[in-house]
Amino acid sequence: MTRSALLCSMPAVGHVGPLLVVARELHRRGWRVRMLTGANYRRMVQDAGIPFLPLPPEADTLDGVGAGDDQRDRGLATINRGVERAFVDPAAPAAAALDEILRHEPADVVLHDMTFLGVQTLFARHPSDRPLTVLCGIGPAGFSSRDTAPYGLGITPLAHPLLNRLRNRILGVTAKAVLRPVHRSLDEFLIGVGAPPLAGAFFMDALSRSDLLAQFTVAEFEYRRSDAPAHLRFYGPMATAATHPTPAPAWxxxxxxxxxxxxxxxxxxxxxxxxxxxxxxxxxxxxxxxxxxxxxxxxxxxxxxxxxxxxxxxxxxxxxxxxxxxxxxxxxxxxxxxxxxxxxxxxxxxxxxxxxxxxxxxxxxxxxxxxxxxxxxxxxxxxxxxxxxxxxxxxxxxxxxxxxxxxxVAPGASGLVDDIEAMLAAQE
Missing domain, CATH: 3.40.50.2000 (Glycogen Phosphorylase B;)
Structure with missing residues (x-):
């Protein structure tokens, strides 16, 4: 029986590109593969040999957020209104599109970039009644840890473990207060689609609900977390040779x-x-x-x-x-x-x-x-x-x-697909 995968990406080249590397590997192995993303990426997806599914216009907004220097959010504004505009506001229409696609043609696995919040609609279902979900970490890992400061502050771990954890605990309380707007808007969305609310968790922790946290880096470039989720794995960056190599200029x-x-x-x-x-x-x-x-x-x-x-x-x-x-x-x-x-x-x-x-x-x-x-x-x-x-x-x-x-020596897309196939086999 042919396996089926649906890849969901927010409309930005740094999101679509890495997921397409995985899509090609799935397709190479004989999977039925589709990608849901923004209209500007139709050609990019189809040129990779992958069927394209368009996000509704209400969810196809990321490319337009911050277009123009006067609109770009910086610092804490990037996390509050920046995250709301870029990722939370389009989440409900993206979730509706995902539900409709899966209603017409179910998938064995849904892979999504770390900002595609529409996937949260799947967590309204019982695990036995939804596809396997794989988070694709196309940016720095953001889930909470006693060993790291809250995501978005750009604060590196301290060398002394006890001082580091004490500082992080204080920062965690402060961050939830300062970032109350994005926590509130995300909770409203989660409740609206029937998914579990944050229940006091940091907003990035909603991402760790997926069955596999596939980080597109190596452990050496990520903070060490003694309490990292058991389903976190590192696959290295998803890179592939250019289809049309860039010629060198005369100089x-x-x-x-x-x-x-x-x-x-x-x-x-x-x-x-x-x-x-x-x-x-x-x-x-x-x-x-x-x-x-x-x-x-x-x-x-x-x-x-x-x-x-x-x-x-x-x-x-x-x-x-x-x-x-x-x-x-x-x-x-x-x-x-x-x-x-x-x-x-x-x-x-x-x-x-x-x-x-x-x-x-x-x-x-x-x-x-x-x-x-x-x-x-x-x-x-x-x-x-x-x-x-x-x-x-x-x-x-x-x-x-x-x-x-x-x-x-990272496993790359081949290693990720190996793990997905093993997880599906274990469910049978």
Whole structure:
């Protein structure tokens, strides 16, 4: 009998892309696979050979949240109104769509990204009356632990275990008070679909209800939790070769191999305001004995500020070739991009404070793979100092290589599907 999987993703490229890697592996093994996501990703899904199911317009909103710098939420606002607008508001229509899809064609397993709250409608059912559910951790793990500060604060664990747990307990009480709005709105949604309410739990703990917590990183890049859920497993980043490789620009082969190469990018989402990271980096490094490779994440290169003599730019670059010769990555901290860099042993200077970037930045700091600038708008002086520090201290690159080695042997999509098939077999 052919197994059936439904993958549910919020409409953002950093969410859809990793789930498509899993979808391809399921499809390769003969599964019936469908993906539910936003209309902008129809072509991306279909090009992967996966049938596309559209979210209703009321749930197809994530790409529009924060479009324009004046709308982007930062700090605690990212968790309160930011999470409400991005993930809680579309949850009810997403849940209704999921229920309707499964009513017409049931699935053996539903895989969902960590922000697809519509899946909570399944937890209104008895476990024997719903599909297996798999959370796909496309960002830093957010469930509560006595060993970690509440998600969203960007606070790393303390070295002393007892002090760390005491501090985290205090922060947990404070966070629930400060983040009361998002807890209230999420509880209203959960009650509305018949799912168990939070009952005093931290809002991110609703995510741990899935049968398998599949984190798309390696344990070496995540905080250690002595009380981690038993169903948490690490599979490494979901990466695959590009279908259409990016050609290298003419200047790429003319780079001087004797000079350190610094790559700076703001990714493909938060890339509309170059004054955040790219511009201060260009200014910071203009008179240093380095070369700078800039990518715009798809925007026209002529939208960049005037480049200094040691800087070169392209909309996209052949990333594996680029990172193989990169000495430092300067970034605002997209989860996928960080893992791509560490896969190549590249140390990082990170400047991010929007979306989930405060948490990715904290993990770069904790894993000692780079320098956390603790802001999304660093000064040129701060960038210059951080890049010089990373270039002068080989431990950052050594730690990045260590994590890269763990990524290289991670089970990946194949291991995840192995585990899903084993869990389904155990239910028979």
């Amino acid at each position: 790429f082969d003319d780079l001087d191999p004797a000079l350190p190469l610094v790559h700076v990018t703001q990714g493909t989402v938060a890339n509309t305001d170059y004054s955040e990271v790219i511009e201060p980096t260009l200014t910071a490094l203009a008179d240093l004995p380095v070369q700078v490779a800039v990518t715009t994440g798809g925007r026209p290169v002529d939208t960049l500020p005037v480049l200094p003599a040691n800087a070169f730019a392209a909309a996209y670059l052949p990333y594996d070739d680029l990172l193989a010769r990169t000495s430092v990555l300067v970034t605002n901290g997209g989860y996928g991009g960080l893992h791509h860099a560490m896969r190549h042993g590249v140390p990082i200077v990170i400047a991010g404070d929007s979306e989930d970037k405060v948490e990715t930045s904290a993990r770069v700091q904790h894993a000692r793979v780079g320098v956390n600038l603790r802001t999304g708008r660093p000064t040129a002086d701060a960038v210059r100092s951080a890049v010089q520090r990373v270039l002068a201290d080989p431990s950052f690159a050594a730690n990045a290589r260590r994590i890269g080695e763990a990524i290289a």
